[in-house]
Every structure is written in C-alpha cells, then in structure tokens.
Amino acid sequence: MLIREYGYRGAMCDAAPGPADVVAATPRPAPGPAVDPIALEPVDEVMVTTLVDNVYDALLPGDERTRRAGFDTGHAAAPQFEGGKTATGLVAEHGFAALVSVRRGDTTTTLLFDTGLSPDAMITNADRLGVDLSGIHGVVLSHGHFDHVGGLAGLAGRRGARTLPMVVHPLVWTRRRLAVPGQDMFELPTLSKRALNGEGFEVIERRHPSLLVDGCVLITGEIDRTTEFERGMPPAHQAWTGSGWEHDPLVIDDQALVVHVRDRGLLVLTGCGHAGAVNIVRHAQRLTGVGRLLALLGGLHLGGPAFEPVIPPTIEALTAMAPELVVPGHCTGWRAQHALAAALPEAWVQGSSGTTYRLSAA
Template sequence: MVKISKKLTSVDNVKIISLINNSPKYDSYLKGCFGVSFWIEAGSDNNKKIILFDVGPLVEPLVYNAKLMGLNLSDIDMIVLSHCHFDHTEALHGVIKEIGHKVSVYAHPDIFRPNFILEPEYMNYAMKDENSKGNIEKLGGNFILSKTPIEIYPGVLVTGEVDKVTAFEKTGGVSCFTIDEEGRTIPDLLQDDLSLVMNVTGKGLVIITGCGHAGIVNIINHSIKITNINQIEGIIGGFHLLEAKQDRVDKTVESIKQFSPHWVAPTHCTGIIPTAKFAFAFGDKFKEINAGDIIEINR
C-alpha cells in the first residue's frame, strides 16, 4: 500500500447527486435501475470539477435522469469506475458518446480481466464488447489505470487497491470467477474494487463506494491511512452486505460507529435489513439515498 507523504489537500465544496440507484426518489418521476452512478461536483463556484463515479448498467435511465435534473453530461470532466461489474460500467460507451469530448477514465489495471458467475447460470460481468479498452479509447475515453492512490483534483483521491485487514469482512465477489494465466477458472477476489475520497475543508473525509467489495470497514481504514486524515464527514455507496450474515452486519455497524461519521448513506447492494440496522443505529445521522437525492457539504 502506498501512503502519500503529506495530508491530503482539501476541497471547499462538494455536491453529490445520486444519478442512478436501485430506486428513484419518492414522487420525483426519475427512473431507478439496479446499479450506481453518482454525479459529483467538487471545488468552488469559480473552479470546480464534475466527476461521474460509475455509470450504471443502462444509458437510457442515466440520460433521462440527468436531463430531468438539469444536468448536462457534456460538463463531465472525468469518470471513475469502482470495479468491472456491469451494474457499474455497462453504460460507459453510451455515456462517453453523450459527453461528446475526450474524458479521463480512472480505474484499476485489472478492470478488463474476465469476470463471470456460474450459478444459477453463466453470466458475463466483465468489461466487454462496446466497453472494451480499444473501443472506449476510440470514443474519447483516456484510461488512467493504477493500483495505487491518485489525487485526481486537489482534495479528491482515487484510493487504488484497498488493503484488506479486517478479520470479519468477507471480501471479493463471493460467487465471481476469473481465468488465471494458465487458463483455469478460479475465484475472483475483485482486487479492482476502489473508492473515491474527498477531504472537505473543516469537515473531513467523504468516502464514496461502488459496491464495497473490499469491505466497507477496510475501505474506511485504507482511506484514513492514505490521506493522513482520521475525521470522517460521511460515507455513501454500496456496503455489499446483501448476503452477509447477521454477525457480520452487526460488527460492520458497530465498527463504523467507532469512526464517528457525521452521516452514513448505504445504498445499492447493502441490503434491506442491513440498511435498516444502519438507520436504527445512526438515527438522524442516517441518510436514505435514491436516484435524485442530493448531499451538499460546504466548508
């Protein structure tokens, strides 16, 4: 694990818009679909970047939701992909066409590997076909692939590969497989799972996850180590507890409470019961997030 030599710089203002999520905000007329995409504005009014964190599985609801919320996809400056799975990446080729200009795409070097499940039937989860590296580059995507942290804008960091040290967290894809160098089918540990971390001036870290395959507690610990900042403002994204046993869910909730975040917003693959446990444990610090919901953090 690479640790940056000094404390991560800070950004004054952050806006997080849930563009794609499993369900839409109540009475919003937006579209929900199983996946994740966050529209993130970071910086000041005079100098800010727009980052699209994941793109979801389908282009149509993303374009529809963006238009209904008054968001212009051509304004996007960069894209971050949390990992290879289709519910986070499949819309990439269509999104880049909508952006209409060259755009940097940050991801892990392993993001193009084979990835699939075998039960209940074979399904390909990999970056493939129109989302192949060559095709995305032809459309204007400039891949920046790194296993180690990258500060993509002052105060905004892509974590790179996450250290997995928490004993109770079951990491990886559970039922996902890949192909090794000798052509054998082996379990996929989803080493490409990464997150986005922002240090908001006077507030602390905001951590954004895709599915959290690396383990949400591991991700928080890793974020603290690579930024040299232990104050947590908030955590949003998939915590991947959908199939977790009650003991792991309870340990996860209690562990996150120890970090004293100002808010938590579990979404997507967290699961109904785990999400309810976070709601009870965190009270008014819990945020329910659906497509169309917005979180703003200002210095």
C-alpha cells in the same frame, strides 16, 4: 484533470487471487513502502448527486444537506391523460452512478463516478435533472462489474468531440462469471479497453492512489484488507486467469473516491464496497492522515446470506467512527439498511436516484 500518482502499494497489489481462497482473503499488512499521509487538499464544498441507484422514491423529504428529486423531473407523451402527457420521475435500476462536484474557492470541478447498469438510465436521469454530462471533467470507475459501467454506452454520445479522461484499475478488464450451484453459468459483460479508446476516452490505469483535480480528489487504488470480518465474495464469483476459472474473492480492482471537506473530515464514496466498508474508510484515513469520517455514501455490499453476518461488526466499527452522514445505496441490502438506520439514526439517510447531498466546510 490533473492526475498525481503515488507509489503506494496496497495489500496484494502484485498477486492475482489464487485457488487458496481463505488465505487470499485473510487480512494482512500492506507490503513495501507507503506514502503516508497523502496531501489531500481540503475543499470548501462537495456535492454528490446520485444519478442511478436501486431505489427511486419521489416522496422522500429533503433537509439542509439533502435535495430530493420529485415527480416534476420529467414528462412523457401519454394520450390517455388530459393534456396528453404524464410525469415520469426518474429511473431506478440495479446499478450505481454519481456526479461529484468539488469546489475550492471559485473553482468547481465535476467528475462522474460509475455509470449505472443500462446504456440509457444514467443519461435519462441526467436529462430529467437538467445535468449536462458533456460538461464533466473526467470519469472514475470503482471496478469493472457491469452494473457500474453499463452507462458508458450512453455517455459516449454525450461527451462531445473532446477527449475525456477515465481513471480505472488495470484489472477492470477482468473476465468474470457467477457459477452458482444449481443455476446456469452467467458470464458478466466485460469492458473493452479497445472500444473505449476508440470512442475517445483517455483510459488511465492506476493500481496506486491518484490525486485528481489539483489534489482535491483522491482515488484510493487498491485497498488494504485489514479487518478480520470483511472477506470478500463467495466461491460463486469467479475470474478467468487465462487458463481457467478461479474463485475471485477480492475484486482487487475495487476502489473508492475520497474528498476532504475543510475542518469537517472525509467524504468516502464507494461503488459496491467489495473491499469492505470498514477497510475502505480505514484505508482512506491512513492515506490522508485525516482521522475524521464525515460521510460515507454508496454501495456497501452487505446484502444476502454471504454478507449478512458482516453487518454487526461493520455497524460496530462505523458507529465508533461517528459519521455525520451515511447514505448506503445500491448493493447494501435491506437488512443492513435497517440495522444502520437503527444504529445511526441521525446520520443515516435513505438513498434514491436523483438525490443531491451537499457538504460544506465549517
């Protein structure tokens, strides 16, 4: 997996979030020189298969761009049924994992973007879908939250003896906790770099944008926070600084995956979208010089009282971009799903574990 590095500096690249939470979350221009645009090579086709999402619905219909997984994806022994077995379908959990295959000419490369919450959900779904995870060319982690990296435990046993490159932000190892008033403190499980190295993953830490797959896939690195309304996580989300716990509004390790579908525009894939969906898309457009948004897939983190006020300006901005496909998943929240479906009825598609989205060049 070719990795080409760029010296672009995103907003707040070199400073950890401090106690001045409002100031830290205030949009600002990106400091220092930028490599703009990055030469992202167009592809002939991209296929994104959601291996893990919060939802699994076997009755959702497909169409020319969407292939759904039904009840026939798996079976389990069950003596209570005639024939001794029953259909299992797929696993849904509070997590996200996607398989991304890009084709340019006769060459196809497949990356794994996030791995879900539990050690076994992703590999269970991959097995039931007939996906051979030993054939992936690399792993990209959107950020360090445990509901996106938990499946690494299961993947470790499937990759074979070869070394597998893994692209992460250097702050993916950050200790974090949720300190909700009136509730018990919950420290989030934290990834171990030492353990991953010991299992044969080739960990590649990048703050800046990286081009993978001979220049066909862009990993954004840190994302500029330029909107006035996407201000990040509430005070309950905290990070360990080495001497104490402080509010971590930015989740600065949040990054997205971007593909340019020839003559059609950008596909942007997010994990949780902590940087804000609009910030992420605009950042991808600025980096690549491609103004057209073809598709937005993944978690948009618009659920719950802290984020629901962000729904209207997010939808206004996304509507102006006029994407052809919008698949909000994972942490988007039901209110945002309903609002996006109403505002973008031709583009919005309900996500579900096991769904494959196919976008081809014009």
